[in-house]
Amino acid sequence: MRFGLFGTGPWAQLAHAPGLAAHSGVEFAGVWGRDPRKAADLADRYGVPAYSDADALIADVDAVAIALPPDVQAPLALRAARAGRHLLLDKPIALRTEDAEALADAAGEVASVVFFTRRFTPELDGFVTEAAATGGWAEARIDHLGSIFVPDNPFGASPWRRERGGLWDVGPHALAVVLPVLGPVAEVTAVAGPRDLTFVLLKHVSGAVSRFTLAVDAPPAAAREEAVFAGDAGVREVPRGRWDPADALGRAIDQLLVAAGGGPSSAVDVRFGAAVTAVLAAAERSLAEGATVTI
Known part of the structure; x- marks a missing residue:
């Protein structure tokens, strides 16, 4: 599954980028961030392209992994879901109930997982x-x-x-x-x-x-x-569980791949995130x- 990473902050660097790069079922396809310099730095570290246009990265992948503030994540995830992309989101998925419900509705036809770290x-x-x-x-x-x-x-x-x-x-x-x-x-x-x-x-x-x-x-x-x-x-x-964000992200990806392949949905999908x-x-x-x- 081709994944695009959206975000370049500490969580993207500690969990998302290494987790995507290490997973055997993933092709890490590119990085987009609000700061083009940080996006280029993170992309160079993993040998993937940096994108200046978020929608261009959405168009090039099967799934998005988002490590951004919730008010930035929600509209971006909504665009990805409407484009038919699977969703690996951070918590909380949104700051307003209306935005969370809109996202859950849009994600009805795609697989989704919300990354509540230690749940994985x-x-x-x-x-x-x-x-x-x-x-x-x-x-x-x-x-x-x-x-x-x-x-x-x-x-x-x-x-x-x-x-x-x-x-x-x-x-x-x-x-x-x-x-x-x-x-x-x-x-x-x-x-x-x-x-x-x-x-x-x-x-x-x-x-x-x-x-x-x-x-x-x-x-x-x-x-x-x-x-x-x-x-x-x-x-x-x-x-409490062992604190290893990249390993936990790999388990979240496992659940997303199962759901995308027609298996059971994750217990912590976007609908759960909306609740x-x-x-x-x-x-x-x-x-x-x-x-x-x-x-």
Whole structure:
């Protein structure tokens, strides 16, 4: 499958480019970026052409891998889907529910995968599959607090992360674990704390509840990742999984190739990505209105 890479930032360099280049089922066909110099540098590193026109790269490939801010990704992915290209997208797929739904509708005839990184590790994927099959869960708690605005963190220079904070950056990772196990969300309540700290309480259609503590601007000493489910089966801690972005991307590509070949769709396809955006948008609305929001 011929893939075009859209994006040249840290995530494109850490995950997408090496993951595409290493995969035996992929022909890495070219790079487009908003900065032509960075696109040329990244393309030269992998011996592929740099494109100055995004639509020209879409026309030359079978699939797109996008590593761009969500407000840039959404319209580009929509154009690719309408052109019949398969989609390997970053999370969140969009910042507005309407844009996410439009993208999910357009992607109905193509294969799609949203790259929730650790969902593509055997440890976490195995836990989610087992927990969903077990059932009987009453609650979940996820604390995902990072400290990215420090000199040695490559993501600290990201304007969209500084503007949107942990809710939109790490919130998708929490939802990618909780939604498959506890099911769809009916009500969302969110409260803001210091800096970008956000507390989110979800009431699921099943009656279960989940609560998130999210941040990307936490004090370094307070940074942590913890996740726990509790219910009839007892209390279960969620394994974190090995942090290897390029390897995880290879597993995401595997799922895309299977779906494109007529096999089952990925559990984290664009439709799932739209459900994640809907919950995050509801939490943002709850913050603004100071009230519980019904989805």
